[in-house]
Amino acid sequence: MTATATDRRPPYAVAARELLRNTLLDAACEQLAGRRWSEVTMADIAGAAGVSRQTLYNEFGSRDEFAQVLVMREADRFLVAVQGAVNAHLDDPAQALAAAFDVFLQAAAENPLVRTIVHGDGAEELLALFTTHGTPLVEGAAERLTEVILAGWPLIARADIELLSECLVRLAISYAGLPKGPTSMSAASVATLLGPYVEQLIAGATTAAPPAARTP
Amino acid sequence: MTATATDRRPPYAVAARELLRNTLLDAACEQLAGRRWSEVTMADIAGAAGVSRQTLYNEFGSRDEFAQVLVMREADRFLVAVQGAVNAHLDDPAQALAAAFDVFLQAAAENPLVRTIVHGDGAEELLALFTTHGTPLVEGAAERLTEVILAGWPLIARADIELLSECLVRLAISYAGLPKGPTSMSAASVATLLGPYVEQLIAGATTAAPPAARTP
DNA sequence: AACATGTGTCTCACTGCTTGACACGCACCG
DNA sequence: CGGTGCGTGTCAAGCAGTGAGACACATGTT
Numbered sequence: 001m002t003a004t005a006t007d008r009r010p011p012y013a014v015a016a017r018e019l020l021r022n023t024l025l026d027a028a029c030e031q032l033a034g035r036r037w038s039e040v041t042m043a044d045i046a047g048a049a050g051v052s053r054q055t056l057y058n059e060f061g062s063r064d065e066f067a068q069v070l071v072m073r074e075a076d077r078f079l080v081a082v083q084g085a086v087n088a089h090l091d092d093p094a095q096a097l098a099a100a101f102d103v104f105l106q107a108a109a110e111n112p113l114v115r116t117i118v119h120g121d122g123a124e125e126l127l128a129l130f131t132t133h134g135t136p137l138v139e140g141a142a143e144r145l146t147e148v149i150l151a152g153w154p155l156i157a158r159a160d161i162e163l164l165s166e167c168l169v170r171l172a173i174s175y176a177g178l179p180k181g182p183t184s185m186s187a188a189s190v191a192t193l194l195g196p197y198v199e200q201l202i203a204g205a206t207t208a209a210p211p212a213a214r215t216p
Numbered sequence: 217m218t219a220t221a222t223d224r225r226p227p228y229a230v231a232a233r234e235l236l237r238n239t240l241l242d243a244a245c246e247q248l249a250g251r252r253w254s255e256v257t258m259a260d261i262a263g264a265a266g267v268s269r270q271t272l273y274n275e276f277g278s279r280d281e282f283a284q285v286l287v288m289r290e291a292d293r294f295l296v297a298v299q300g301a302v303n304a305h306l307d308d309p310a311q312a313l314a315a316a317f318d319v320f321l322q323a324a325a326e327n328p329l330v331r332t333i334v335h336g337d338g339a340e341e342l343l344a345l346f347t348t349h350g351t352p353l354v355e356g357a358a359e360r361l362t363e364v365i366l367a368g369w370p371l372i373a374r375a376d377i378e379l380l381s382e383c384l385v386r387l388a389i390s391y392a393g394l395p396k397g398p399t400s401m402s403a404a405s406v407a408t409l410l411g412p413y414v415e416q417l418i419a420g421a422t423t424a425a426p427p428a429a430r431t432p
Numbered sequence: 433a434a435c436a437t438g439t440g441t442c443t444c445a446c447t448g449c450t451t452g453a454c455a456c457g458c459a460c461c462g
Numbered sequence: 463c464g465g466t467g468c469g470t471g472t473c474a475a476g477c478a479g480t481g482a483g484a485c486a487c488a489t490g491t492t
Contacts, residue, residue: 012449013449014266050229051227053482054442258470268451270450273471
């Protein structure tokens with residue numbers, strides 16, 4: 001077995017399904033760049049993806065579910081960027097916080113989907129997926145963020161990170177939907193506010209649990 | 217960036233077919249990393265790709281045709297690298313020649329498929345595709361290389377470039393199969409040998425047909 | 433009220449993948 | 463020498479997913 005066990009090729013069937021879903025989601029994003037969400041029909045999306053409307057329904061069930069997946073995928077892309085920013089500052093938690101937040105806000109400000117929603121052009125349904133109906137998004141993003149942070153600082157208690165993550169996700173969504181000044185400013189504010197907390201977490205973890213002996 | 221008119225998304229059906237072919241070819245490369253070509257069965261390839269043997273035959277006809285496509289795809293990847301090297305030295309044809317040749321030999325030396333063939337481990341059938349049965353490869357690569365050069369120096373007569381391209385392709389295959397010293401040395405040799413010819417082409421083109429004062 | 437549009441569901445035809453089988457060639461082996 | 467195993471190449475039947483068309487339903491428009 002020459003290839004490493006981690007990067008295993010997905011069987012064709014799985015890859016094809018993923019390709020279908022991504023093609024449809026990409027097609028929707030493309031449509032959204034020019035029109036409002038309420039103006040984009042399921043037929044438009046299917047057509048832009050080169051697929052029948054029925055296939056779209058088979059894959060995503062309903063328009064609402066499709067929107068949900070669309071938003072979740074976009075959020076996931078942000079988290080990839082955030083993960084990179086965090087891993088680039090593993091030595092300085094506060095700076096990692098600021099950098100990650102800045103990267104996120106920057107990406108959000110440039111993202112077509114986010115711009116569409118924030119601009120308020122008939123995308124109320126999508127907006128709800130970020131706010132009032134945002135449970136899956138917030139929980140999913142917080143969970144994912146928890147893993148990212150936990151991977152960077154394994155000594156901190158998971159519960160503390162979960163608390164921090166949900167707070168960060170909510171703040172991030174808030175700032176993304178209602179920007180305030182330059183992104184770096186907002187990021188600095190968050191870092192200032194939460195910096196002491198994370199420093200305390202780090203300190204508590206390193207003193208309480210030196211690398212050799214782990215205490216749960 | 218939303219979507220320029222040039223990079224249009226391929227319809228799902230096309231993308232899925234391409235995905236199937238690439239999955240199969242990748243699976244074959246993976247198998248080849250550990251075993252000889254003669255030891256890799258069609259069933260192995262199909263299985264590694266997560267697809268049935270019949271599908272493999274439907275897509276590629278026979279084992280020989282599959283090997284042909286495999287080699288051609290690998291060659292195409294080399295040409296992408298070569299194209300990059302050429303475009304990085306549009307101001308100096310001789311240097312472009314050397315750089316492209318060096319890039320090619322470097323990539324060939326590191327390529328698992330090429331190494332397998334050169335090492336001679338039971339891949340005689342594949343070796344033949346580069347040499348005695350290499351017509352499709354040589355012609356295809358020369359054609360492709362012609363386009364690359366023509367794109368860089370549009371003033372040169374196509375016939376001259378075709379001549380040069382075929383010569384280069386044959387030399388490249390020769391050096392790839394039977395390396396001589398460091399790759400940069402071989403590249404320099406070729407550049408020295410063919411440099412005067414290309415300089416002459418450039419000179420002839422710019423003096424004979426100056427469509428504007430725009431000489432590269 | 434009549435109409436137009438979009439969603440969601442259903443049915444049918446078709447394409448493509450899977451499975452199992454078979455003939456053929458070939459190397460190995462008693 | 464014939465038997466056996468293995469791999470190639472082909473075929474037919476079965477199955478899953480997609481495409482195409484029609485339909486009921488809700489909503490908004492005229």
